[in-house]
Amino acid sequence: xxxxxxxxxxxxxxxxxxxxxxxxxxxxxxxxxxxxxxxxxxxxxxxxxxxxxxxxxxxxxxxxxxxxxxxxxxxxxxxxxxxxxxxxxxxxxxxxxxxxxxxxxxxx
Numbered sequence: 001x002x003x004x005x006x007x008x009x010x011x012x013x014x015x016x017x018x019x020x021x022x023x024x025x026x027x028x029x030x031x032x033x034x035x036x037x038x039x040x041x042x043x044x045x046x047x048x049x050x051x052x053x054x055x056x057x058x059x060x061x062x063x064x065x066x067x068x069x070x071x072x073x074x075x076x077x078x079x080x081x082x083x084x085x086x087x088x089x090x091x092x093x094x095x096x097x098x099x100x101x102x103x104x105x106x107x108x
Contacts, residue, residue: 016038016040017038017039017066017067017072018036018037018038019035019036019037019038019039019042019075019076019079020034020035020036021034021035021036021037021076021079021080021083022034022035023035023083023084023087024087025087035083039059039061039066039075039079042058042079042082043058043061046058046082054089056082056085056086056089057078057081057082057085058078058079058082059074059075059078059079059082062075
């Protein structure tokens with residue numbers, strides 16, 4: 001779990017934002033990595049988890065104003081909390097979050 005001061009940045013590209021989030025499983029920094037994903041990638045992961053019966057706290061979608069700096073900063077915090085929750089969840093903690101795919105995935 002990472003605190004607010006451990007939040008990484010986000011990259012504003014021409015048509016979308018990529019969120020840069022550092023993930024750590026447990027207390028060892030050896031079990032940490034950086035995730036760079038669009039919100040839609042997190043949304044796809046969350047939809048897969050919903051199908052499996054897991055309802056996790058993903059920040060909401062926003063169609064208008066989603067490139068606003070304050071909104072991006074708040075969403076960044078929400079995505080950090082979401083990934084922290086994933087790495088601490090009693091079922092998901094025994095899975096591996098894939099670091100190499102184009103979307104965030106969980107491997108049992």
